Amino acid sequence: MNFSIIIPTFQNYPYLKLCVESIFKNSKYNHEIIIHLNGHDDKSMNLISENRIIFSQSDQNLGLCTGVNLASKKATKPYILYAHDDMYFLPDWDYHLEQEIKLINHNKFYLSLTQISYTGAVKGNIQHIQFDCGDKIENFNEKKLLDNYEKFQFNDLQGSHWAPHLIHKELWDKIGGFSEEFDPGFASDPDLNMKLWKEGVRIFKSVSKSRVYHFGSLTTRKNAKITRNNGKKTFLIKWGITIELFVKHYLRRGTVYKEPLIEPKKNMFYYFNLIESKIKYLIVKFFK
16 A cells, blocks of 8 residues: 655754654655755755655745645646654554554545654643653664654544655645644644535544654744744634533544544533633634
8 A cells, every 4th residue: 555645844954854754764665755945055955866855845845735836737647645844663563554554445534644752842742652662763763763662651542633644645635734824833723624524524643553653743833934834713703612611522532442533522622612711712703
């Protein structure tokens, strides 16, 4: 089973190189890698040329959403997997996704890989495995990671909305990929999930055995000039509810995966959060 792996990058060559090498080294199958270069980067271009990698390019940093959408137009495989350039793919990550796809036996799904991150990146985040193998490439301990990554007992989780994520290309094309009003990219993932929800997708699952190591938002940590978009506000105006309500009551984020999702339970907690959402919406809409 082959995927089109889309990786946007912005002046992050050492991590991009490590990411690409991990895909070549630790994948069971041969995949189509497509890189979007935001701006000009000679080292990254050399990496692309040397490995005959498909790419798209923009003269300036267009942001994550636009970059991924441009790259996705070059995808030829039936599944699109979006990943960050500061991720290290662990052995047989793709085999475990393949097994999951076979079990589902239809194309209406959103699957995420399980992230392993250094403790500081995910403190208190129950959705990721916390294991410190370095917070940057200079102190990355690859051997420690490869010796230990399978030892962690972790559940498949409900309500995933994080990268790397995999969806069928037909579904990606139908919803139009990422919404570019969320550039440079903050809150683009829950917006994508909402579009999938509207299309009837009810499987939003993080696959425990399919794992990556994530250094954690390296592009924004390294590039102070990148301005964060107000993704929460954009989501609220677009959908009329908060991200918090959506991921809590619709996606049921972080709970153990048991079965496909159903419509949210309309209990007192739901209505309390709904009223809270509507108040926030009115404030944002009329008192900008």
